[in-house]
């Protein structure tokens with residue numbers, strides 16, 4: 178960290194002696210420092226090295242904050258500390274200063290290996306801690322390293338054994354512990370858990386326990402957070418010895434947990450008006466720096482894409498755990514520097530991030546609990562500066578969530594929105610989604626992820642899944658109707674307790690098939706024929722299909738905003754009559770209904786099978802004959818005998834035979850050339866497609882390695898996907914063959930489908946054996962062939 182000066186040996190010796198003396202003096206000052214009587218107000222009042230004082234001065238850190246006054250002296254003396262202090266109160270320096278000083282006083286050097294380990298729950302926070310460390314520690318001869326997911330692991334691995342102070346996220350730290358050769362942990366002096374409650378919670382439990390099991394017991398342990406309680410089991414897990422508690426209250430009757438300089442408000446707003454309100458808010462606060470919190474990456478992605486297209490007049494950014502690390506880091510940097518800007522984010526930025534001068538924190542989706550609320554609003558009003566926060570609560574969330582806030586002495590004022598300032602963007606969103614199928618797809622994903630996020634919330638008094646106005650919400654996102662949702666896997670994952678708590682509607686949904694339809698409970702074999710006979714118009718449409726456009730519970734409402742009724746692959750306006758709808762489809766299909774045979778229902782399962790068996794069908798028909806047609810359209814057999822007279826006139830039989838063989842041979846070799854050319858073209862096309870896919874993957878904003886689960890675990894960073902529930906969710910999403918987040922996903926296949934609602938889910942449920950699915954006729958020929966086979970029963 179410090180530049181080496183060129184000195185002769187005498188100078189080096191003198192310097193070494195001076196350094197030795199300084200160290201002795203410093204050690205003595207630390208020992209003599211009286212925790213009870215000393216009242217430090219500035220850093221120079223503390224027994225700190227000149228290297229550190231210099232670094233602090235250069236970074237304009239002169240006076241101590243409250244948490245620093247309370248914790249640094251004890252930490253310098255080697256005590257374990259468990260500290261809670263409000264957001265933005267200076268906790269980072271409170272643990273970095275003791276680390277630098279302890280290693281310095283122990284004459285720590287490169288070969289001593291790892292001296293201190295700082296664990297952060299998110300990558301961005303780890304980077305920020307690292308930056309502060311580099312700033313204040315630049316006059317020490319210590320090495321510092323940052324290990325976070327999304328970075329070059331090999332690069333880190335090669336250097337890690339030389340690092341004295343290591344900062345990282347749990348998953349990556351453990352990976353290094355497991356794999357890095359020469360990483361010496363037995364000497365570790367200090368372990369810090371920043372945002373300790375988060376590091377200790379279930380999401381990190383196993384990883385953290387594995388990390389700790391590698392560390393020596395005699396180390397000093399520090400736990401810092403804005404929200405934490407004295408959990409005896411956690412302290413035991415970390416083997417804290419007689420820790421000093423700072424700012425930790427045993428009861429909830431503590432003073433308010435949020436900064437005094439923060440003005441906190443909320444509005445009660447129906448779910449379907451949230452986006453309108455957010456847009457109106459942004460439009461009326463163009464000269465502000467704003468962070469907007471959503472519950473999932475997909476919400477962020479959709480809101481960012483759509484509102485950006487509406488050009489609100491301020492720069493919009495997005496940040497969530499599913500982006501590539503480079504994009505995340507760049508956004509943090511740009512957002513920090515910008516003056517008037519709006520950042521849409523998930524809880525990945527809720528904790529610890531120190532953005533300068535945030536004017537507003539908007540919570541579009543309610544936080545999962547009060548601690549998350551505290552961390553989110555804590556991005557504003559940092560270090561005594563003023564700031565404001567606005568929480569959007571739906572009518573069903575309001576009462577219970579306000580109670581939760583009250584229990585932590587957090588006061589929020591109710592605000593009312595001026596209706597004159599409110600602008601509806603619903604029709605614009607509908608138009609955008611209509612014009613751009615990818616946007617519509619993003620909207621569907623945002624919808625699904627929000628619904629699922631509510632479903633998995635623990636606090637069922639606040640988050641009432643069964644009261645969600647799904648149809649209205651879908652419309653507010655510009656969607657033609659509420660996409661069907663499969664919640665099957667989730668019920669299982671949440672265990673019996675959750676299942677018990679789940680509403681009847683929810684349980685029914687959990688039993689839904691892959692199309693999200695709630696099947697009747699009685700077992701019933703439903704064949705393609707059943708489906709065919711259920712059709713309103715047997716040739717074209719099924720009731721199943723019509724349900725999509727009319728049924729308010731399942732899929733739904735579509736608007737032909739351009740008045741273009743030829744978009745047969747798009748959804749249709751609920752108000753369109755069936756006649757209109759069907760006539761459009763007929764135009765496309767050009768069916769000659771009169772010419773079609775009547776359909777006869779098979780009477781037994783056996784006859785159904787027989788109807789669809791090609792072999793059986795052929796038996797009924799006898800041997801097929803292949804015919805070729807001449808220029809006049811007359812049919813001929815492939816091999817026909819020549820007229821005898823013509824044959825004789827053509828010359829000698831053996832000559833004719835030779836001539837025939839020569840001609841065929843020539844034909845064959847010509848065809849061979851053509852075939853090779855075709856094969857080559859196909860190969861080239863395949864290669865081109867592969868390269869194109871690779872190119873798209875490279876330019877894609879998002880990393881494949883990211884977890885698609887993060888949105889459902891508010892505040893869960895992406896590098897710890899070992900969460901049980903998370904994995905289950907992931908499996909669930911895999912089953913959907915539905916890339917839950919990444920920007921690199923393709924929109925659903927545009928392949929024409931017989932049933933419109935094949936679009937969502939894309940396939941029928943193969944998990945449910947009681948539903949017998951038979952081949953669907955796709956073309957008119959198929960239909961004719963099927964009916965012909967049926968008639969032959």
Ligand SMILES: Nc1ncnc2c1ncn2[C@@H]1O[C@H](COP(=O)(O)OP(=O)(O)OP(=O)(O)O)[C@@H](O)[C@H]1O
Pocket residue numbers: 237238239240241242245262263264265266267268269270402403528529530531555556559560
């Ligand atoms: N002694 C100090 N003098 C001046 N500024 C300080 C001091 N200590 C901290 N700060 C500044 O206060 C801001 C908040 O500090 P920090 O990020 O450490 O807060 P925190 O308590 O960790 O917040 P959070 O709970 O959100 O993580 C930072 O910008 C930091 O530079």
